[in-house]
Amino acid sequence: MNQESQQNSSKHSVNPEKLKSLKELSKEYYNIDSLAKYIDVYRISQTDPDDFWNTIADRNFVWKRKWDSVLKWSPEKAEVTWFEGAQLNITENAIDRHLKTRGNKTAIIWEPNNPDEEALYISYSELSERVNKMANVLKKNGVQKGDRVCIYLPMIPELAIATLACARIGAVHSVVFAGFSASALSSRINDSNCRMVITSDGSYRGSKSIDLKSIVDEALESTPSVDCVLVVKRIFSKVEMRKGRDVWLHEELKQVNDTCEAEVMNAEDTLFILYTSGSTGTPKGMVHTTAGYMVYTAFSFKNIFQYKEDDVYWCTADIGWITGHSYIVYGPLLNGATTLMFEGVPSYPDYGRFWNIVEKYNVNQFYTAPTAIRALAKQDIEFVNTYDLSSLKVLGSVGEPINEEAWNWYYENIGKRKCPIVDTWWQTETGGIMISPIPFVTPTKPTYATLPLPGIQPSLMDDSGNEIQGNSVSGKLCIKYPWPSMARTVYGNHQRYKDTYFSAFKDVYFTGDGALRDEVGYYRITGRVDDVIIVSGHNLGTAPIEDAINEHPAVAESAIIGFPHQVKGNALAGFVILKNEGESRNKENLSKEINQLIASKIGPIAKLDRIHFVSGLPKTRSGKIMRRIMRKISSGEGNQIGDVSTLLDPSIVEEIKEKVQPFL
């Protein structure tokens, strides 16, 4: 290099010291432990995402074959592939590779519903054996690579083991939350033509026991694709076993050995399907694939919880939701962590149960939902103060916006003002946490999910489809660039995937949430902007609930809205138009029947807290129900509805105003 070009290059290039530190840093993208590093790594992930993900994937996982390309992305078709050409098995990364150094380490601690029952400590070696055996049972019963297996189990170890066993042999798991009704279960089984159902005789929830097998039996009356039901014995109740279809897991396990070669999977082979509610139509089976999901859940778990080797991590979610998939099973196990699974509920035997468990196992990272925090904050503080919570280092929140009061209570009483709260924003569709503080790195701010993880590029859009630049702004939250764990499609309906996520705004993923960006660039999620209502952290679409109500013979039509509720975040209110014959009926009985119908079609979670019988609904001339109007009236803002001239029948607004007491 001659002198002149040397001078030139030094004028234009990064200073050598900085370059050196960036290069060193590049080896350690995986664990972000300072704000300066976050800023650097974020910048690298934005300027050269391919190289960023290439490095993370390359250095932190075992592959049978490496990829030919990091990312291929076609926004017009809403098609994305990550690590194409790579081959792997996620269970080799979550289990086998730990066996040498962590064979005796506890992988899963299982705390039963009843504190008097013995807890289980499952080491990585034992997990490996149990997953392999379960995988062999699946094979023995005809499950092959690519087959869909529906898992309908309570929070017992077999739930985690069954998901991993599916992954071991390349079967696609579709876990359905065991609180869903028979009809919700059968529609999910049919949507993806599951071949097998794994369930249990029953489940314990607090002082109750629930007969799961009979719910499955009812569901299977209309599911032609299922030819085998594998049943776990949990509550030792008497169940009917249908010959030729139902088998007991414990008997099957006696007939298989504990080695099962991990199936070679392509990066983009489906790992699982998980259903989530949409604003219209039936639930969407979100499809997650293997390599990208693995890379992102592992990376995000490590950073968001700052997990250290001997820590005990506890996420209180159910594995039936995405939080349980990514942050009870895959994320923690991929990092060789000890993950706690709790079968019960926070109120049993009393409201001190969570804190009792934290003390019992010296839990270091605790991850729960705002609805649980609010419910616990309402109880006598003695339920908290009885227990030693000094092991806690990081507190997490997920599922809905956390209000300031709950945030403060959590921070002061549980974290004793020393544990950062990671308010993690993400979705079933995103596979992993997208916007969240990194504890001890990102300064937290109550109710703010703060900053995106490296590799995630959020943007706010206005209603005319333009990106809103700068800070102190709000808009619709979108993600501008693909990330490895994004859902690839809606099972069996790619058009729906495209319409839902990639049509509202050009070339970007639309989340369905609104958000604001404060003066320093922190994000605060303000809630759904579509017709999805989040009740106790669970997504409920308005359409399926309205369909259930409308099935009542006395009902002509209905619409539901969410209204603020102290514990659940939102509760549901229904506006119901009756047919003539319904008018003369006792409204209290009708309300009960409507709620029973909802419980049986969807699940008790979707029951309405309030039902208003009205003679009409505020609809536009094109027939769209204006839920906004009902929401305004319900929240006492009936005088701020604005122009109702576009309504087909504006007089209906007056009737609703008269009938509805605002929920203040």
Ligand code: WTA
């Ligand atoms: C909401 C759960 C505010 C949001 C992982 C999102 C949140 C929906 C937060 C996805 C949070 C989740 N702050 N809102 N920290 N986390 N949400 O698919 O509306 O069950 O779109 O995934 O929950 O719910 P899902």
